[in-house]
Amino acid sequence: MVYEEMQKNLLFTVAERTVMEGKADVFAKMIYPEASPKWANFSSESEKAHAVENFKAFNQSADPEIIMEFHNGNPAKQIPQWAHYKIGNDMVQTYLSEHPEMSIPEWTALETEAFLKNSGYQDAEQ
Numbered sequence: 001m002v003y004e005e006m007q008k009n010l011l012f013t014v015a016e017r018t019v020m021e022g023k024a025d026v027f028a029k030m031i032y033p034e035a036s037p038k039w040a041n042f043s044s045e046s047e048k049a050h051a052v053e054n055f056k057a058f059n060q061s062a063d064p065e066i067i068m069e070f071h072n073g074n075p076a077k078q079i080p081q082w083a084h085y086k087i088g089n090d091m092v093q094t095y096l097s098e099h100p101e102m103s104i105p106e107w108t109a110l111e112t113e114a115f116l117k118n119s120g121y122q123d124a125e126q
């Protein structure tokens with residue numbers, strides 16, 4: 001919610017929504033380390049591979065239908081349910097493991113591009 005309050009534009013892309021949810025899940029895990037929500041992690045490497053492939057194709061889209069596919073899933077496109085939570089959680093955790101010195105306010109304020117850069121989730125053309 002803090003992230004959304006800082007934004008001037010409430011029309012998010014798939015990437016922005018994904019990073020926002022990843023930040024929320026990582027923060028929640030800091031407060032409740034024993035919690036393990038089923039939406040936060042991939043069930044298999046295959047599920048992750050399909051989610052990443054679709055994320056790379058659609059991460060700059062602000063189309064609400066595509067954003068909902070990353071939430072609800074789309075079996076025809078092999079997008080798993082809660083893909084944006086799973087990708088976001090992985091992306092933010094990876095970033096923070098490489099930048100352990102960052103405070104919560106610092107990484108919360110980071111733009112989406114900081115998390116995409118060198119994450120393995122950004123399309124090579126971007």
